[in-house]
Each structure stands twice: as C-alpha cells, then as structure tokens.
Amino acid sequence: MSTENDDAQAKLIDLAAEFYDQFAGGQIPEMSIPTRTKSNIEYDEDERVWVYGDRKSTRSANSVRGARKLLKAVYTIDFLANQLEEDRSSTLRELYYLSESWDAKEAQFSDQDESNQLIEDLEIVSDVTREDFHMRPEESGATLMGPLHLREQTRRGERDIHCQEDVGEGGYQIPNNPDTIEFLDHDADFILCVETGGMRDRLVENGFDDEHNALIVHLKGQPARATRRITRRLHQELDLPVTVFTDGDPWSYRIYGSVAYGSIKSAHLSDYLATPDAKFIGIQPADIVEYDLPTDPLSDSDKNALESELEDPRYQTDYWKEQIELQLEIEKKSEQQALASHGLDFVTETYLPERLSEMGII
Amino acid sequence: MSTENDDAQAKLIDLAAEFYDQFAGGQIPEMSIPTRTKSNIEYDEDERVWVYGDRKSTRSANSVRGARKLLKAVYTIDFLANQLEEDRSSTLRELYYLSESWDAKEAQFSDQDESNQLIEDLEIVSDVTREDFHMRPEESGATLMGPLHLREQTRRGERDIHCQEDVGEGGYQIPNNPDTIEFLDHDADFILCVETGGMRDRLVENGFDDEHNALIVHLKGQPARATRRITRRLHQELDLPVTVFTDGDPWSYRIYGSVAYGSIKSAHLSDYLATPDAKFIGIQPADIVEYDLPTDPLSDSDKNALESELEDPRYQTDYWKEQIELQLEIEKKSEQQALASHGLDFVTETYLPERLSEMGII
Numbered sequence: 001m002s003t004e005n006d007d008a009q010a011k012l013i014d015l016a017a018e019f020y021d022q023f024a025g026g027q028i029p030e031m032s033i034p035t036r037t038k039s040n041i042e043y044d045e046d047e048r049v050w051v052y053g054d055r056k057s058t059r060s061a062n063s064v065r066g067a068r069k070l071l072k073a074v075y076t077i078d079f080l081a082n083q084l085e086e087d088r089s090s091t092l093r094e095l096y097y098l099s100e101s102w103d104a105k106e107a108q109f110s111d112q113d114e115s116n117q118l119i120e121d122l123e124i125v126s127d128v129t130r131e132d133f134h135m136r137p138e139e140s141g142a143t144l145m146g147p148l149h150l151r152e153q154t155r156r157g158e159r160d161i162h163c164q165e166d167v168g169e170g171g172y173q174i175p176n177n178p179d180t181i182e183f184l185d186h187d188a189d190f191i192l193c194v195e196t197g198g199m200r201d202r203l204v205e206n207g208f209d210d211e212h213n214a215l216i217v218h219l220k221g222q223p224a225r226a227t228r229r230i231t232r233r234l235h236q237e238l239d240l241p242v243t244v245f246t247d248g249d250p251w252s253y254r255i256y257g258s259v260a261y262g263s264i265k266s267a268h269l270s271d272y273l274a275t276p277d278a279k280f281i282g283i284q285p286a287d288i289v290e291y292d293l294p295t296d297p298l299s300d301s302d303k304n305a306l307e308s309e310l311e312d313p314r315y316q317t318d319y320w321k322e323q324i325e326l327q328l329e330i331e332k333k334s335e336q337q338a339l340a341s342h343g344l345d346f347v348t349e350t351y352l353p354e355r356l357s358e359m360g361i362i
Numbered sequence: 363m364s365t366e367n368d369d370a371q372a373k374l375i376d377l378a379a380e381f382y383d384q385f386a387g388g389q390i391p392e393m394s395i396p397t398r399t400k401s402n403i404e405y406d407e408d409e410r411v412w413v414y415g416d417r418k419s420t421r422s423a424n425s426v427r428g429a430r431k432l433l434k435a436v437y438t439i440d441f442l443a444n445q446l447e448e449d450r451s452s453t454l455r456e457l458y459y460l461s462e463s464w465d466a467k468e469a470q471f472s473d474q475d476e477s478n479q480l481i482e483d484l485e486i487v488s489d490v491t492r493e494d495f496h497m498r499p500e501e502s503g504a505t506l507m508g509p510l511h512l513r514e515q516t517r518r519g520e521r522d523i524h525c526q527e528d529v530g531e532g533g534y535q536i537p538n539n540p541d542t543i544e545f546l547d548h549d550a551d552f553i554l555c556v557e558t559g560g561m562r563d564r565l566v567e568n569g570f571d572d573e574h575n576a577l578i579v580h581l582k583g584q585p586a587r588a589t590r591r592i593t594r595r596l597h598q599e600l601d602l603p604v605t606v607f608t609d610g611d612p613w614s615y616r617i618y619g620s621v622a623y624g625s626i627k628s629a630h631l632s633d634y635l636a637t638p639d640a641k642f643i644g645i646q647p648a649d650i651v652e653y654d655l656p657t658d659p660l661s662d663s664d665k666n667a668l669e670s671e672l673e674d675p676r677y678q679t680d681y682w683k684e685q686i687e688l689q690l691e692i693e694k695k696s697e698q699q700a701l702a703s704h705g706l707d708f709v710t711e712t713y714l715p716e717r718l719s720e721m722g723i724i
Contacts, residue, residue: 091560093699100703139559152530168514173532190449198453198499337455
C-alpha cells in the first residue's frame with residue numbers, strides 16, 4: 001500500500017476507533033460535523049473561498065435513526081479501508097449498490113443520496129478527500145493540451161506523456177485523480193481554461209497553445225473536480241497564471257466562480273480545488289458592445305441569475321458589479337463562438353491577444 | 363491539399379456548377395434531395411440499416427424562399443470549399459455565426475437549425491460526410507483503451523500511440539474525425555462498447571482489456587458520430603466482433619440500436635456509421651431475473667418507450683421481442699453498475715465472461 005493510502009486509511013480507522021473508545025468509556029457514540037446549511041457557510045474575504053462557520057451537528061446513537069447512520073458510517077469506513085488496502089477504487093454508485101451485499105440489512109443505503117452524503121461527511125470529518133478514499137466520479141473526461149511534460153502513475157506503471165507531442169488532436173485525458181500526476185517539465189506561460197469543446201478545438205486547430213505557450217484545459221461546462229484540481233495544482237506548483245474563457249452569460253460566470261472560488265457544496269475542499277487568483281477573460285458584457293457580437297436576449301432566468309450574482313459575495317468587486325450591471329442594461333448575452341462572426345481567426349489573432357495583454361498575462 | 367480534401371471539394375464545386383449550368387441553360391436553378399420525413403425512411407431488412415425511400419423534395423429558385431435557400435447553399439459551399447483548400451475546420455455553430463460576416467445579408471442564417479439542416483442537405487446531395495467537409499461537432503470526447511497501436515494524422519504531424527502503453531488511465535481520446543487514424547497493429551479479440559463512465563473505469567481498473575484482449579470504447583451515453591465511426595472501422599478493417607454493454611432500460615437499448623443500425627436522422631450515413639453485426643451484451647431483462655439485480659420500477663415513459671420498440675423494425679427479432687416482453691412483465695429496470703451488488707469484481711469475473719461465452723465471443 002502506498003504512503004498516501006496508508007495515511008487516508010489511518011484517518012478512517014481513527015474515526016472508527018473513536019466510536020470504539022466512546023463505547024468502551026461508557027459513552028453513547030457520536031460523530032460531530034460542521035452544519036452544512038447555507039447559514040453556516042461563509043465567504044472568507046481574505047482567502048477568497050467558501051469556508052464553514054462554527055456550528056456543528058451531531059450524529060448520535062441515542063436514537064434509532066442516529067444509530068443507523070453511525071452503523072452505515074462504520075460499514076462504509078470498513079469498505080473504504082479495504083479498498084485502500086487493496087489499492088482499488090470505485091464509484092459512488094458502486095458503493096450504493098455494493099451496500100446490498102452487506103450482511104447487516106440496517107447498514108444498507110436506501111438511496112444514492114444517502115451514500116453520497118455520507119461520503120461527503122466522511123471527507124469533512126476525516127479531512128481526507130474523496131479522491132484519496134479512491135472514490136471515482138461517474139463521468140469525468142476533460143482534456144489538457146499544451147507544452148507540458150508529465151508523468152502519470154497508473155495501475156499499469158508510469159506513463160510519461162508530453163501533452164502536445166505524445167497525444168492526438170483530442171489532447172491528454174485528465175485522470176479521475178490528478179494527484180497521480182507529477183509535472184516533469186514545461187514551457188508554459190499561462191493556463192487557459194475553456195468552457196466549450198467547439199472553442200477548445202478552435203484554439204488547438206489555430207495552434208494557440210503552441211504560439212502563446214498556453215496550457216489549454218477544457219472545462220466541459222461546469223468543471224469536474226479533477227479539472228479544478230489539476231488547474232489548482234498547475235497554478236500552485238508551476239506558478240502559472242490561470243485564465244478562464246467562457247460564454248458571456250450568468251451561468252458561465254458561475255463556471256468561472258467555481259474554478260476560482262469553489263462552491264458552497266465543496267466548501268470543505270476549497271484548499272484542494274479552488275484557484276482564487278484565476279482571472280476571467282470573457283466573454284464580458286463589455287466585449288458584446290466593443291466587438292459588436294451576435295447576441296441572444298436575456299431570459300427571465302438569466303436576469304434573476306445576474307441579480308443573484310450581484311448579491312453573491314464572490315462577485316463583490318467593482319469589476320463584476322460594472323459588468324453585470326452593463327449586462328442587465330443591454331439585456332443581451334453572447335457565446336464564445338460568436339467571435340466567429342469576425343472570422344475563424346479573430347479569437348486567436350485579435351480577441352485573446354487583446355484581452356490577455358490588457359490583463360497583463362502576455 | 364490532401365486527396366480527401368480534393369475529392370470533397372470537387373463534389374461541392376460540382377454542386378455549385380450544376381446551379382451554374384442550370385442558369386446558363388435558361389433553367390430555374392434547383393436542388394433535389396430525398397424527402398426526410400419519417401414516411402420516406404425505411405428499414406432495409408437485408409442491410410439492417412435505415413435508408414431513404416424514393417421520394418424527393420426540390421428546392422427551387424422559383425420562389426423567394428427557395429431562391430434564398432439556394433443562395434445560402436452557394437455561400438456555404440464557397441465557405442466549405444475554402445475551408446478544405448486551407449485544410450482548416452470549424453464547428454456548426456461557428457458556421458452559423460460566421461454567416462454574419464457574409465456580404466449578402468440574404469445569405470445569412472436566421473438560426474442555427476437552418477445552418478445545421480443545410481449541412482445535412484449538402485451531406486446527402488454531395489455524398490460527402492460532414493467530417494469530410496471538416497465540420498466538427500461541439501463536443502465529442504469519447505475514449506478508447508485496449509491493445510491497439512494506431513497512427514493519428516494531426517495538424518502537427520503524425521502521432522503513433524498505443525492505446526494501453528502510451529496513454530494514462532483516461533485512455534486515448536478519439537479525435538473528431540477518426541478517419542485521420544490508421545490502425546497499425548493490434549492484439550484485440552473483440553470490441554466492447556460501454557455506456558457509462560463508471561463501468562468503463564471499472565473494466566479498466568480490473569484490467570479487463572488486458573486479460574481478455576478487449577478494445578474498450580466508452581460510448582458516453584448516446585454515442586457521438588466519431589465514436590460510432592471508429593467502432594465501425596475497427597469492425598470492418600480489423601474484422602473484430604463488436605459488443606455493446608449498457609444499462610438495462612429502453613433508452614439504453616436505443617444506444618445499442620444507434621451503434622448497430624444507425625438512426626433515422628442519419629439514414630444517409632448508415633454505410634459510414636452503423637455496425638449491424640454489433641451484438642447486445644446487456645443488462646438484459648433476463649439478467650435482472652437471473653442475477654437478482656437491484657432495480658428501479660419502470661416509469662410510464664419507460665413503458666411507452668418499450669412499447670414503441672416492440673413496433674420498431676430494428677427490434678423485430680425473437681430475441682428482442684422476448685426481452686422487451688419480459689421487461690414489461692417484471693416492470694423493472696437495472697443499471698450496469700447494479701452488478702456491484704455482487705461485489706466489484708462480479709462484472710469482470712462472472713457476468714461478462716458468462717455473457718460473452720454464451721454469445722460465442724470468448
């Protein structure tokens with residue numbers, strides 16, 4: 001078993017040991033975790049990420065319902081500890097189904113929400129990430145293309161891969177747990193996270209990664225944890241600036257927000273997933289005006305989402321206030337690919353160079 | 363320009379030349395295409411794919427509406443011919459936006475449905491596929507893992523990639539146009555197309571591709587054209603049997619149907635995309651019973667979908683009739699990952715070996 005597995009396993013077993021000690025000491029076993037309601041999650045202005053407040057909830061065996069929850073936790077800890085022992089992994093859905101094979105009927109999950117929630121609880125209490133429990137997501141599938149040479153530790157041995165020279169046009173497929181990657185060498189000047197596949201392919205076709213020494217990370221809409229994790233690691237370990245290029249609508253600003261500041265749901269993972277220094281490239285409402293882009297009108301739900309972003313602590317900057325208010329005024333949104341109305345090279349020859357140099361990146 | 367580009371370009375220019383000749387001969391220009399309503403699409407029992415019937419629709423310049431359609435076709439042909447000349451490519455959405463830069467306002471598309479439809483018309487009339495026009499999809503992203511050594515022709519030169527030894531755990535990313543791939547060498551005995559990412563990862567983790575010489579193609583739900591294309595090519599060129607492993611519900615049977623028999627929408631592409639010899643592994647309704655899998659009840663829309671499959675010419679076999687009727691009787695459906703209720707190795711050590719040997723594949 002690797003040291004990382006050892007460490008994650010030890011923390012899990014500590015948890016179970018606590019229950020044991022509580023029993024042995026004549027106490028009713030309980031597990032205390034931060035309350036995960038919105039009122040107990042706050043935005044830390046200094047760290048620029050979401051964190052939990054001080055309120056705690058207690059799962060105690062003093063009720064049948066609470067005792068059953070702790071029983072499920074113990075069975076799950078046992079499963080995870082074995083999984084790490086054998087250096088294997090599984091999906092959240094497999095865990096849910098697998099519980100049907102457990103001998104104690106009471107320990108089986110009644111639906112998948114319950115098992116998902118328990119894994120999140122265990123993440124928080126043990127301070128071990130889901131990835132370190134070896135729980136995989138159902139689908140991941142984002143890719144990376146650019147001047148980066150890396151080594152991935154796979155079950156079949158090490159793979160040394162250069163993310164331009166050793167991959168096809170589809171790029172390098174980011175694994176479910178990017179912490180299996182070691183960065184060997186690179187010629188990159190910055191990271192460019194891109195929302196849509198169409199734009200990612202345009203940048204690769206136009207050789208933008210090559211010409212500007214950019215690492216192009218495809219976000220595929222709302223990015224998976226693996227995508228946010230590798231972005232953070234590239235930023236921290238290689239000291240590269242991170243930029244985010246999305247459509248110009250409130251849902252895409254949330255994609256930027258999730259890369260930069262994390263989400264309420266993953267407030268316990270901000271240190272692991274968020275990149276608060278990430279900068280937003282566009283499409284900005286100001287670009288819609290300046291570049292006279294083809295647009296669609298804002299729908300009511302777009303307007304509501306913008307209004308709620310005006311209240312969201314993550315967007316309390318002069319920059320975002322100005323952009324969001326401008327968008328509410330012009331009542332228009334625009335897509336990344338709308339830049340093609342000025343020709344297929346406009347994005348790589350004009351728009352991105354202009355924006356990136358305004359931002360001081362190139 | 364490559365020979366393929368030359369060829370596609372010539373066919374497009376032939377189309378435009380036809381309009382020119384019609385003009386020169388004093389005729390009103392027109393374009394004739396197979397009628398694409400359901401009543402003119404039939405299932406060819408011998409070829410086991412969808413084909414068009416004999417009815418044709420004519421787009422003629424004898425009305426303002428028809429003339430405008432032909433104008434748009436001519437501008438699009440011009441754009442595509444240039445794109446091929448320069449060996450570039452674009453997405454359907456870029457084409458739509460790009461039309462805003464065309465000098466003739468009348469040639470601009472009013473919405474993306476219109477440009478999508480026109481590209482399909484041109485595919486049918488010119489007998490050139492969208493991929494050979496160099497039109498890319500918005501998102502693709504399926505992957506392949508297994509004992510296959512291939513060469514991909516990228517814009518940056520050739521890349522020789524072994525789909526086990528030269529890739530990370532994420533596998534080889536299938537490019538948008540898999541016809542840029544040459545198969546160099548392989549040790550595969552069969553192809554295993556898998557619906558969900560969770561199951562694909564399970565098979566890779568358990569080393570199923572290695573142990574059984576399987577090429578694992580991740581379908582990612584309803585498969586993209588690129589995924590269906592590479593599956594057909596692997597079958598045809600390497601003479602490998604194709605098997606499809608999905609969830610056990612009517613929507614997943616349609617995923618199988620689209621790999622095997624193509625879809626009504628792409629009836630003109632059956633020769634290019636479909637693999638009528640593909641075999642369905644499961645989850646079969648019979649498996650739900652035999653392996654006592656965890657299930658969910660059928661919803662009304664599930665039942666309706668099953669009923670309509672009973673009428674669908676693609677499922678008119680004893681096998682499908684029996685399975686679908688059994689499912690309507692037990693009123694249950696089950697997921698691939700439900701096999702985990704018998705342990706994480708059950709799928710690779712018991713279920714797949716049993717099914718594949720029943721089917722005569724291994």
